[in-house]
Amino acid sequence: MSLGSFLTNSLHDYGFEIEIKFLYTSIDKTDQMEALFSKLDHADLVILSSPLYVDCLPAVVIRFMEKYQEHREIISTQDNSYKSKFVSILNCGFPESEHNHIALSICKQFSSRIQWKWLGGLAIGMGGFISGRNINHLGAPVKKLTQSLKIAAEYINKGEEIPENILRAVSLPLMPKKMYTSIGNLGWKKMAKNFKMKKHLKDRPYS
Amino acid sequence: MKVLLLNGSTLKEHSQQKFFDFLVEYLNSLPIDLQIIHLKDKKIAYCNGCFYCWVKTPGKCIIKDDSEEIAKKIIQSDLLIYFTPITFGGYSSLLKRALDRQICLISPFFTKIKGEVHHKKRYNKYPSLLGIGYQKQTTNPQMSGNDLVEQQIFSKLLKRNSINFYSPITQAHIYEMGTDKNEFMNKLDKSLYLIMELNNQEVSAK
Numbered sequence: 001m002s003l004g005s006f007l008t009n010s011l012h013d014y015g016f017e018i019e020i021k022f023l024y025t026s027i028d029k030t031d032q033m034e035a036l037f038s039k040l041d042h043a044d045l046v047i048l049s050s051p052l053y054v055d056c057l058p059a060v061v062i063r064f065m066e067k068y069q070e071h072r073e074i075i076s077t078q079d080n081s082y083k084s085k086f087v088s089i090l091n092c093g094f095p096e097s098e099h100n101h102i103a104l105s106i107c108k109q110f111s112s113r114i115q116w117k118w119l120g121g122l123a124i125g126m127g128g129f130i131s132g133r134n135i136n137h138l139g140a141p142v143k144k145l146t147q148s149l150k151i152a153a154e155y156i157n158k159g160e161e162i163p164e165n166i167l168r169a170v171s172l173p174l175m176p177k178k179m180y181t182s183i184g185n186l187g188w189k190k191m192a193k194n195f196k197m198k199k200h201l202k203d204r205p206y207s
Numbered sequence: 208m209k210v211l212l213l214n215g216s217t218l219k220e221h222s223q224q225k226f227f228d229f230l231v232e233y234l235n236s237l238p239i240d241l242q243i244i245h246l247k248d249k250k251i252a253y254c255n256g257c258f259y260c261w262v263k264t265p266g267k268c269i270i271k272d273d274s275e276e277i278a279k280k281i282i283q284s285d286l287l288i289y290f291t292p293i294t295f296g297g298y299s300s301l302l303k304r305a306l307d308r309q310i311c312l313i314s315p316f317f318t319k320i321k322g323e324v325h326h327k328k329r330y331n332k333y334p335s336l337l338g339i340g341y342q343k344q345t346t347n348p349q350m351s352g353n354d355l356v357e358q359q360i361f362s363k364l365l366k367r368n369s370i371n372f373y374s375p376i377t378q379a380h381i382y383e384m385g386t387d388k389n390e391f392m393n394k395l396d397k398s399l400y401l402i403m404e405l406n407n408q409e410v411s412a413k
Contacts, residue, residue: 053307055367063300105360109295181317188315191262205266206279
């Protein structure tokens with residue numbers, strides 16, 4: 001269960017009907033994007049769950065935001081009354097969750113431009129530790145994180161902004177920084193070894 | 208000095224094209240070797256986050272498209288210029304799609320820079336970075352506060368990119384469409400002078 005799924009499962013317990021869409025596979029398919037937009041136009045809550053790419057949101061997410069803003073400009077004369085609530089949950093491979101802050105500022109601006117209600121941005125570091133694994137099986141390191149996500153879900157359910165102390169709690173490191181980076185550095189070597197490329201990790205093909 | 212300009216705008220509107228032409232005319236008047244890549248004309252897939260450019264084909268993305276040519280040109284340039292509409296404070300998706308594919312230029316291994324963890328260098332030398340963002344002023348008075356916030360985000364994003372891509376000098380310049388171009392150009396001129404100075408010093412040192 002990913003971070004996003006953990007949050008949506010918690011919201012499901014409050015009675016939310018959850019639907020999950022993947023931007024990466026649908027971004028260039030007009031029919032799928034139109035179907036998504038019509039759902040977003042009348043959703044009570046929208047959650048963006050994404051990794052951090054190069055200090056920011058991945059291009060796929062930005063393309064979605066550009067397209068949806070255009071869509072909203074077209075429909076704004078017809079229906080400007082419905083305002084979804086918006087939450088973003090971002091994770092990065094660096095140990096410090098603060099790397100996500102610029103991308104979350106961009107999410108907040110997107111929310112403001114299309115007149116959604118911003119409930120907050122959840123910034124998670126050490127994403128390499130979670131890395132697609134089921135968060136329920138990761139034990140003690142994610143205990144504080146999962147507890148805080150459940151509290152965040154309470155506020156989201158009430159339609160209220162997630163308080164600063166909860167945002168901070170979600171962002172706490174999952175383990176000592178040194179331990180994470182050491183495991184990470186070993187992990188790259190192990191992965192390269194699987195491809196018989198360990199000796200080539202420092203190659204400079206464009207020198 | 209080798210300068211690579213990545214045009215991340217579709218230049219759909221006449222005013223954008225005019226501003227871009229004005230900028231290119233100015234750059235062409237400088238003693239630099241300028242190359243422009245119009246990203247809208249390039250075939251570049253979205254990064255799929257596989258990390259194979261780090262562990263399977265180190266330094267090269269496994270997706271074969273125009274991104275490889277861009278990566279090569281970036282690392283061989285002295286100055287990299289981003290030209291983009293400011294998009295919620297960040298870059299256009301067109302520019303970001305090209306940038307997401309450039310992680311092959313750095314190493315997967317972690318290192319600390321000023322107490323914060325980043326990736327190590329892959330190459331000895333990286334280009335300076337100049338971000339030129341243009342912004343259409345918001346006419347709705349209830350929304351106009353967003354413009355300044357997004358300008359600030361844009362400048363911060365450039366700074367963050369410069370840490371991860373080891374740019375010797377980084378500058379962000381913002382042009383509000385319809386305002387005085389000369390004032391903008393004067394500031395840009397100072398930045399470019401600084402970067403050319405640094406480049407001359409490096410050349411002399413060699």
